[in-house]
Amino acid sequence: MNMNVVHSQASTNTDLITIQTKHGVHFNESILIEGYAFAKPSLMNINWSISQPSVSGEIWEEIESGQLFSTVIPLDSEQWTWMVELVNWNLSCTCILEITAEYHGIEQVEKVAFFAGSGAKVPALVLDSEPKFRMATSVEVTSYPIIHEFDINESVISLRWCEAPTGACSEDMKESYANLSYKRGIEYSFIINAIELGLSDGIYLFHISVIDAALRSSPYVRLEVSIDMNSPVIIMDYDEDIEEDDMIVIDASASSDGFWQHDLQVNWYILSPQSTQLVGASTEDYEGLVFAKNISTSGTWQITVEVIDAMGNSVTDVALINVSNKPPSGNLTINGIMPDQSVQTMQHDDAWTFEAINLVDSSSDLSLIDISWYVNGEIEGKEPAYVLNSSNFSSGVHEIKLVIMDDDGEQYAINLTIEIQSAPSIESSNNTTIVYILVSSLILMFGIFIWRIMERKNKSSLTKWNEDVKKDS
Structure with missing residues (x-):
């Protein structure tokens, strides 16, 4: 892994400024640093400082600063030449000029190391990397080791580090060394190998310096390195047996990445009983490390979760859910x-x-x-x-x-x-008919008999009445 940032020796479309003066230039009585600006310098917030090694030689101490360029010359509507010039600056040192340019919320920092005056000089080291970065097992760091008088190939990189989960050392510093490898021009690189240094996942503070053939050491450059070499661990909680129309719920929220805890990304995949190919789950079926989907088809469902940490280390696990048929x-x-x-x-x-x-x-x-x-x-x-x-x-x-x-x-x-029930039989029906006829005949005969009796009574009464009438007349 190569951690590169925009450096003064090359410009990009996002540059505000570049430094054209090369690392390791030796000045005598006056200092002149030159570069280009890609936004109007009068509209930028410019701050520059020059530092030299402290008395202990471990850190850089500021000895000069300013907020304006000494000279600005327009080249066209989008490019300007600038200079920082210090005349009669009779000082012998290994120095670093640092320029900070800010424009519309964008900030850029550029550095150049140089020598001034006579006498032997301690080396300087400029790193072409962010002050904080994360790595897995190893990282290649591009650097500019500035060595006075001696051959760079006779120099080594000193690595001093401590575990610093809060940004400050929680233990004494340990030390090791790394070799420089030539890249191009004045660029060299070295390797920070977590396994060789015996490091595990965590945050470490590095003090990095270059040591020349005379065993003179440069002031250290501070790096905060986050190591994430181990893959995440998946922990899933779920019911293996459910019924149709129940919900598959898989809770993987207990998964972690060791020191880095729950700084994880997640992908879910589904293989249904009728399918032969994994398909990505809909975002409606999960929220982070919790998967929930209503299932209406019986069979064995395969739910796969892929967990990815910030370094791209990934691990997968599979949940097999037996969905039993819901009887009708x-x-x-x-x-x-x-x-x-x-x-x-x-x-x-x-x-x-x-x-x-x-x-x-x-x-x-x-x-x-x-x-x-x-x-x-x-x-x-x-x-x-x-x-x-x-x-x-x-x-x-x-x-x-x-x-x-x-x-x-x-x-x-x-x-x-x-x-x-049974239907009525034919014999029973005939008997019923005969009985009906007999009863009807008897009723009819009885009626005739009663009628005849009544008829006789009426005739007898009429004869008697006629006789009584005759008598009266």
């Missing part, structure tokens, strides 16, 4: 009424409508339910309603069965016994 159920009615007894009596010339109602199954299986009506073991109908006409069957006991079956072949049955 239902009721039946006879002429719109649910029977309260398993045995029903039916007249010989009647017709009943049986209907399957209140069908229950999973949401995906409900439309696939198969209905069958059986009478005495023989299938009579496949529709939700079945009409039984008793005249088509003999009198006596008949078995009615409603079978509700889902797409998995699981069945639910309702059994009824129907007792069809």
